[in-house]
Amino acid sequence: MSRPILFDMDGVLLEGPGTDPQVYTDAADTALADLEADPTPAQRADLRRNDLENVREHCEALDIDPARFWKLKERYASRGTHERLRTGERGLYDDIDAIADLAERTTTGLVTNNRHETAAFVADFVGIDFDVVRGRDPTFEGFRRRKPEPDYIEDALDELGVSEGLYVGDSRKDVTAGRAAGLETAFLRRSHNRDLDRPAEATLELESLAALSDVV
Ligand SMILES: [Mg+2]
Known part of the structure; x- marks a missing residue:
């Protein structure tokens, strides 16, 4: 199997660094x-944010199961995100065609801190045939395994064997997690990270996904 290229999702395929807080509020x-x-x-203000300790404490005070609340919130956040993508309220970057081209000739994956349900939706929505797709599980433990932890990248590598x-990612934690999982890393420049110093551990810096075809 060829050397795989794994991609972060928010800020790499999907415009902007992350999910709009309004999605979690709703x-x-x-x-x-x-x-x-x-x-x-x-309590409501805290429950709208993704702060696990507060969520657990407030759910217990309200006599609702924290795990059940969390799973429901994650499901509705996924629905809200998918709707924003379908309506075009949240856009895609123009250069993701480069990923589609790569997926034709090498092993590719999508590995994100975002919800797994959303990662699977996005892979389908953009029509890219990723060999592995991995997002966070809708549990407290799943939330704790997010980057900069290498866990989900390691899961993807295991699945690929x-x-x-x-x-390839647009934030420092992508470089940290990628390196911790034993990978080379590419730091992708987007308008939202222009002012950030290139992470010292990054193997490459890319101005566009189109530049990937030169390094593969
Ligand atoms: Mg990102």
Whole structure:
């Protein structure tokens, strides 16, 4: 099998560095309504954010199962994100055609801190035939395994049965996680990370995904 190239998702395929906080606000409110919970405004504000300790504490105070609330919130956040992509409210970068071309001739993967359900949706939505897709599980443990932890990259490498390759991302934690998983890393420049110093450990710096065809 050829040396795989794994890609981060937010800020690499999807425009902008991450999920709009409004998606989590709406997701938390819908989950709370489903569970017929009646939080104080302060509790609601905390439950809208992804702070595990606060979520656990407030759910217990409200007598709802924290794991169940979290799973529902993750599901609704995925639905909200998918709707934004379908309507074009959140766009795709123009240069992702380069990934589609690479996927025709080498092993590729999508590995993201975002929810697995959304990663699977995006792979289908962009029509790229990734060999492996890995996002976070809708559990507290799944949230803790996010980059800069190498866990999800390692899961993807295990699934592919390989131990080397290149991880392409737009943030420092991508470089940290990629290196910790034993990969070379490419730091991708986008408008939102222009002012960031190139992470010292990054093997490559890319101005565009199109430049990847020269290094593969
Ligand atoms: Mg990113």
